[in-house]
Amino acid sequence: MDTAVPITSTPPIPHQGDELMPGVTASPLALLLLGRRSDPESERGVDCPGDLPATSDPSLVERARAAKERLGDRVFVLGHHYQRDEVIQFADVTGDSFKLAQQAAARPQAEYIVFCGVHFMAESADILTRDDQAVILPDLAAGCSMADMATAEQVAEAWDVLTDAGVAEDTVPVSYMNSSAAIKAFTGRHGGTICTSSNARRALDWAFGAPATGGRGAERVLFLPDQHLGRNTAVLELGMSLSDCVVFDPHKPGGGVTAQQLRAARMVLWRGHCSVHGRFSLQNVRDVRERIPGVTVLVHPECRHEVVTAADLVGSTEFIIRAIEAAPAGSAWAIGTELNLVKRLADAHPDKTITFLDRTVCFCSTMNRIDLPHLVRSLEQLAAGTVQQRIQVDPSTAADARAALEQMLALP
Secondary structure, three states, X not given: OOOOOOOOOOOOOOOEOOEEEOOEEOOHHHXXXXXXXXXXXXXXXXXXXXXXXXXXXXXXXXXXXXXXXXXXXXXXXXXXXXXXXXXXXXXOEEEOHHHHHHHHHOOOOOOEEEEEOOHHHHHHHHHHOOOOOEEEOOOOOOOOXXXXXXXXXHHHHHHHHHHXXXXXXXXXXXXXXXOOHHHHHXXXXXXXXXXXXXXXXXXXXXXXXXXXXXXXXXXXXXXXXXXXXXXXXXXXXXXXXXXXXXXXXOOOXXXXXXXXXXXXXXXXXXXXXXXXXHHOOHHHXXXXXXXXXXXXXXXXXXXXXXXXXXXXXXXXXXXXXXXXHHOOXXXXXXXXXXXXXXXXXXXXXXXXXXXXXXXXXXXOOOHHHOOHHHHHHHHHHHHOOOOOOEEOOOHHHHHHHHHHHHHXXXXX
């Protein structure tokens, strides 16, 4: 596996008040991206006050272990597959976003659910757990760029466009788990369902299926917010053509599509993507095949369509893990997903050649905000009786979002 190149940080940009430098005023978006302002409707720019112990502190591991032992069964720590090893070692359960939310709901005796993942995951856990359980996100700035690409206001405006085109009544929203609670609530209010990367086909089969067989009988699906998962599932698993899909761009008038295009479409794909999986290219696939003879290319369905069609296998994080575990010794694999998971798989299977599909570093920057100092702080605060960094979804939003999540659980 290629050695990661160290990344050096750039010095902070000087500023005076709201100026990036004397005489230059920053836009609200620039300030948001710099973390100097917050947007309650977004996962970006969220302040997370409090001093953190230095990352070089050699006592961090022992402090985390001691705090977790003091809490005992009162705390349940969840770790997403893309988390750092230093965090994963303290997880009671590891998995993808939905598995972890389910695991949280299955632990009613735990007062505290510490979710080592990103914001939308913690929201889902809060929706599925009891009101008296507190879901903690160790760093509130651990958001998701994909989830940020679809706001409730944008989706409401898109639905108005579909209504004006006369197609809303025949359209069912299907939203990826990687979405905010507000988007899940929109989906629930409009009779749709949530899906994961492993059950996206089942979700679409249900949406398009005849009412007599328990389906919704939709003419088309509004798929949020990842265009690649929607396109790959529709074309490669349901047999649709690329012409059956149109991309709705919330930053263009009318989504950048005509009413006629919407009427003709079967899949209305939101213009969103994963910043990690979207980096992989067709050239990456070609390069690794030249570099490693006989390599099997295994990628996540959030990758671009040309990458997925060039790969040998496509599947969710859980699928990727199972495929590597079942692979014979001596086999060679190039994996297109987040680097923490690929490195962990390589370390766990030294009898196989496992490499990262892209030769450049590709960590999920927001997932990596949950580090050992943040985890230590959360555990020590909870052990001292202080609850901070709690994620709470308002009851109305939670009720609608729960309806969409429960529909996913009921998928045939």
